[in-house]
Amino acid sequence: MRxxxxxxxxLAYRQNTVLxxxxxxxxxxxxxxxxxxxAFAGGLSRLRHVPGFxxxxxxxxxxxxxxxxxxxxxxxxxxxxxIARDFERGFAKRxxxxxxxxxxxxxxxxxxxxxxxxxxxxxxxxxxxxAHMRVGGDGVDLFGLFALAIIFNxxxxxxxxxxxxxxxxxxxxxxxxxxxxxxxxxxxxxVPLSLLSGWIAAVARLNPLTxxxxxxxxxxxxxxxxxxxxxxxxxxxxxxxxxxxxTGLARAERAG
Amino acid sequence: MGRADTQSRDAGIEVEGLVRRFKEVEAVSGIDIxxxxxxxxxxxxxxxxxxxxxxxxxxxxxxxTAGRATVAGFDVVRQGxxxxxxxxxxxxxxxxxxxxxxxxxxxxxxxxxxxxxERRARLIxxxxxxxxxxxxxxxxxxxxxxxxxxxxxxxxxxxxDPSILFLDEPTTGLxxxxxxxxxxxxxxxxxxxxxTVFLTTQYLEEAxxxxxxxxxxxxxxxxxxxxxxQLKAEIGRATVEVVPEDTEERVRLAALLAHFGTETAARxxxxxxxxxxxxxxxxxxxALDREDLRAAEINLHQPTLDDVFLAKTGRxxxxxxxxxx
Amino acid sequence: MSDLAxxxxxxxxxSLVRTAxxxxxxxxxxxxxxxxxxxxxxxxxxxTHLPGFPTTSFLGFFLPFSFMQGALFASGIAGVDLxxxxxxxxxxxxxxxxxxxxxxxxxxxxxxxxLGTVQGLCYLGVALxxxxxxxxxxxxxxxxxxxxxxxxxxFGALGLWLALRTGxxxxxxxxxxxxxxxxxxxxxxxxRNLIEVxxxxxxxxxxxxxxxxxxxxxxxxxxWNAQALALGFGFALALLxxxxxxxxxxLRYRMTRT
Numbered sequence: 001m002r003x004x005x006x007x008x009x010x011l012a013y014r015q016n017t018v019l020x021x022x023x024x025x026x027x028x029x030x031x032x033x034x035x036x037x038x039a040f041a042g043g044l045s046r047l048r049h050v051p052g053f054x055x056x057x058x059x060x061x062x063x064x065x066x067x068x069x070x071x072x073x074x075x076x077x078x079x080x081x082x083i084a085r086d087f088e089r090g091f092a093k094r095x096x097x098x099x100x101x102x103x104x105x106x107x108x109x110x111x112x113x114x115x116x117x118x119x120x121x122x123x124x125x126x127x128x129x130x131a132h133m134r135v136g137g138d139g140v141d142l143f144g145l146f147a148l149a150i151i152f153n154x155x156x157x158x159x160x161x162x163x164x165x166x167x168x169x170x171x172x173x174x175x176x177x178x179x180x181x182x183x184x185x186x187x188x189x190x191v192p193l194s195l196l197s198g199w200i201a202a203v204a205r206l207n208p209l210t211x212x213x214x215x216x217x218x219x220x221x222x223x224x225x226x227x228x229x230x231x232x233x234x235x236x237x238x239x240x241x242x243x244x245x246x247t248g249l250a251r252a253e254r255a256g
Numbered sequence: 257m258g259r260a261d262t263q264s265r266d267a268g269i270e271v272e273g274l275v276r277r278f279k280e281v282e283a284v285s286g287i288d289i290x291x292x293x294x295x296x297x298x299x300x301x302x303x304x305x306x307x308x309x310x311x312x313x314x315x316x317x318x319x320x321t322a323g324r325a326t327v328a329g330f331d332v333v334r335q336g337x338x339x340x341x342x343x344x345x346x347x348x349x350x351x352x353x354x355x356x357x358x359x360x361x362x363x364x365x366x367x368x369x370x371x372x373x374e375r376r377a378r379l380i381x382x383x384x385x386x387x388x389x390x391x392x393x394x395x396x397x398x399x400x401x402x403x404x405x406x407x408x409x410x411x412x413x414x415x416x417d418p419s420i421l422f423l424d425e426p427t428t429g430l431x432x433x434x435x436x437x438x439x440x441x442x443x444x445x446x447x448x449x450x451x452t453v454f455l456t457t458q459y460l461e462e463a464x465x466x467x468x469x470x471x472x473x474x475x476x477x478x479x480x481x482x483x484x485x486q487l488k489a490e491i492g493r494a495t496v497e498v499v500p501e502d503t504e505e506r507v508r509l510a511a512l513l514a515h516f517g518t519e520t521a522a523r524x525x526x527x528x529x530x531x532x533x534x535x536x537x538x539x540x541x542x543a544l545d546r547e548d549l550r551a552a553e554i555n556l557h558q559p560t561l562d563d564v565f566l567a568k569t570g571r572x573x574x575x576x577x578x579x580x581x
Numbered sequence: 582m583s584d585l586a587x588x589x590x591x592x593x594x595x596s597l598v599r600t601a602x603x604x605x606x607x608x609x610x611x612x613x614x615x616x617x618x619x620x621x622x623x624x625x626x627x628x629t630h631l632p633g634f635p636t637t638s639f640l641g642f643f644l645p646f647s648f649m650q651g652a653l654f655a656s657g658i659a660g661v662d663l664x665x666x667x668x669x670x671x672x673x674x675x676x677x678x679x680x681x682x683x684x685x686x687x688x689x690x691x692x693x694x695x696l697g698t699v700q701g702l703c704y705l706g707v708a709l710x711x712x713x714x715x716x717x718x719x720x721x722x723x724x725x726x727x728x729x730x731x732x733x734x735x736f737g738a739l740g741l742w743l744a745l746r747t748g749x750x751x752x753x754x755x756x757x758x759x760x761x762x763x764x765x766x767x768x769x770x771x772x773r774n775l776i777e778v779x780x781x782x783x784x785x786x787x788x789x790x791x792x793x794x795x796x797x798x799x800x801x802x803x804x805w806n807a808q809a810l811a812l813g814f815g816f817a818l819a820l821l822x823x824x825x826x827x828x829x830x831x832l833r834y835r836m837t838r839t
Contacts, residue, residue: 031758039765042781046771050627174609185620191627200623316839317673336839340677351670355602356595367591368678396602412674 004101011108029078033071057136057221064128065216072153075117080160080176087168113157136222145219151234158241165248208233266329267293267419274323283309285476296446298467299456306476307456311424315345344413345422350405354398358408369416383411403434420452460561479568488559491567497528499553592688597695610654614647636802641713645797646769648729651700652736655693660740660753667748676838693737701729721800731817738824745831767791789816
């Protein structure tokens with residue numbers, strides 16, 4: 001077990017070093033959430049006046065939750081690009097040969113994704129607070145929100161890792177991103193679920209991510225809602241995609 | 257303007273004091289070259305010597321900092337379009353579009369040169385046949401091997417029937433078979449069609465085999481110029497290397513060979529002398545026979561262009577690029 | 582003049598063929614805006630209940646966004662293709678032919694124009710099939726297409742300038758977030774008068790992209806609005822002219838033939 005952690009820490013250190021030395025890898029995952037936040041919270045704040053829109057913490061907080069979770073998911077996906085790049089350039093092969101515990105490899109990438117996302121989350125939170133975001137929840141509520149986001153970040157990474165280890169090329173990028181993007185946008189992005197109508201309402205009701213987003217909004221509003229459902233779904237996704245990633249790694253190992 | 261229109265013009269190249277500076281680096285430091293029409297001129301030098309920069313200036317892709325050059329009688333600075341109309345160039349990269357087919361490349365090239373209709377169609381087929389790409393003509397270039405890309409590159413350089421051809425390291429990265437095929441075509445162009453060829457290379461053998469005359473460039477200056485034979489003769493004579501059948505006869509062998517020249521470096525077990533003009537290989541063999549000295553192996557080494565480069569610069573050509581780094 | 586036209590045609594043909602042969606390059610720009618159109622037009626339908634919202638059809642309101650996003654993609658494709666030409670030395674090969682610099686640029690924009698036309702027809706077709714009513718009628722639909730194509734050409738030319746400046750595909754793509762930001766800080770999601778946050782509204786007001794969007798939108802939800810059309814076409818043409826001028830200047834540094 002100790003050795004697995006050593007592998008994970010060494011790999012995470014390397015991933016983050018590569019990231020910081022290459023602004024072109026680091027900046028887009030940082031900029032996109034900020035741009036989205038500005039667009040949604042800044043450009044769409046009038047939506048809070050739509051009849052039936054009840055969210056006492058305000059539209060900035062409403063959108064902050066979505067953008068936070070989106071950044072968490074995509075932080076994981078972008079880390080998955082790094083895995084694909086490592087396979088394409090042969091580094092991953094060296095890793096498979098040298099690491100005593102294969103599980104440590106996925107853990108390392110997951111840790112790197114988390115570190116990367118924490119920085120983004122800090123910047124995003126600071127920007128939201130500067131934009132006078134109102135926080136209705138207490139410390140426990142906020143812990144719940146960020147815990148959901150952390151799990152979501154790891155889910156994003158594990159999903160992308162499973163793709164990366166199977167395709168082993170940066171061409172897999174769109175395949176990693178697009179389903180995550182669609183899953184997020186088929187949820188209540190701009191208005192609460194109760195104000196959606198038509199086919200998108202039906203899809204959003206079935207979309208597991210809706211529970212995470214609505215629960216997150218409940219946390220920031222100080223009105224926790226669907227907490228058990230949200231964490232259960234998040235936990236299940238974590239387990240399912242961990243298996244997905246681990247079996248992908250095994251497949252990559254067999255392919256040589 | 258093709259070859260027919262320039263037959264009355266001089267299809268040679270004249271270069272006087274050509275210089276090219278990039279900020280603090282002087283890549284070409286005042287070179288003078290005179291190339292006759294129909295000649296194959298080999299421009300030999302290590303990486304970073306200034307070969308490609310020279311080619312870029314002579315093909316009007318880079319203006320010189322100082323000096324003068326005319327190509328086919330046209331000034332490379334003041335008469336750029338006329339120069340381009342008379343030259344073809346295959347530069348260091350086989351600059352091709354991976355999404356177009358070979359035929360589409362030739363069609364585009366021909367069309368841009370104003371060649372149209374039936375004439376264009378015939379020209380494309382003739383060129384594809386000439387470079388051995390008829391079968392592959394409708395395949396996208398990204399499916400081509402390195403050799404095929406180079407051949408298409410050459411075909412594109414010939415599309416408008418130029419009287420002067422610039423080839424910038426045309427066989428770098430090619431397998432020996434593809435290289436030979438390209439040499440054959442270049443030789444034929446010069447011999448049968450009178451095309452003047454300016455060829456840059458870092459391969460000694462290429463310059464030796466193909467070029468009528470060779471200019472050796474190092475650090476932006478021409479350090480030697482002449483026919484390969486002249487250059488080699490300038491710096492030294494042939495070396496004879498003998499491996500005795502009986503290793504105990506080595507001393508006798510050394511004494512015998514000392515009559516024919518000065519001892520020089522040889523492989524382990526062999527003895528070599530650089531001939532001093534008092535006899536040729538045949539004389540050495542006769543002498544060995546007279547003294548009943550049996551040789552397991554006898555080799556005659558002629559001086560190479562690398563020896564010429566070494567004599568002029570103090571460095572071997574093949575190691576020179578490593579020293580630049 | 583006919584020589585220039587012939588050269589433009591040759592380069593444009595090549596540009597179109599290349600784009601068509603890279604499905605990975607044109608399928609996402611076609612599908613992604615459609616996906617977003619479907620998702621956002623439903624997700625934001627509640628906005629039509631806001632007092633002062635100019636239409637009951639959010640799909641009609643949001644349609645121009647697809648054209649703008651498509652134009653951004655066209656910019657990337659045009660830029661990356663030219664950057665590839667610089668990288669592989671193909672630009673040098675073209676420089677050795679009699680092709681004029683202006684023909685080279687105009688022809689390269691041809692690819693963006695072609696893609697913009699296909700995209701425009703696609704988005705319009707899907708929108709009409711989904712029940713969008715264009716207040717300005719068939720003439721308005723044609724004008725939307727014309728404006729969309731002009732915008733695509735303008736952004737395509739911008740992509741060319743980025744390619745000539747950076748000389749690499751990565752360099753072009755790294756500018757994409759900035760261009761996307763231009764799209765975000767606009768009236769793409771709400772009319773400018775309904776944007777609550779004052780600094781956002783001010784930025785959207787000075788952003789030329791807002792006027793291009795509003796011109797297209799006016800044809801869908803208002804009918805014929807001369808001012809909106811003049812501003813939209815004016816900014817689109819200005820983008821095209823300025824980008825072509827910048828590209829032309831930059832080409833002189835990249836293609837330094839005598």
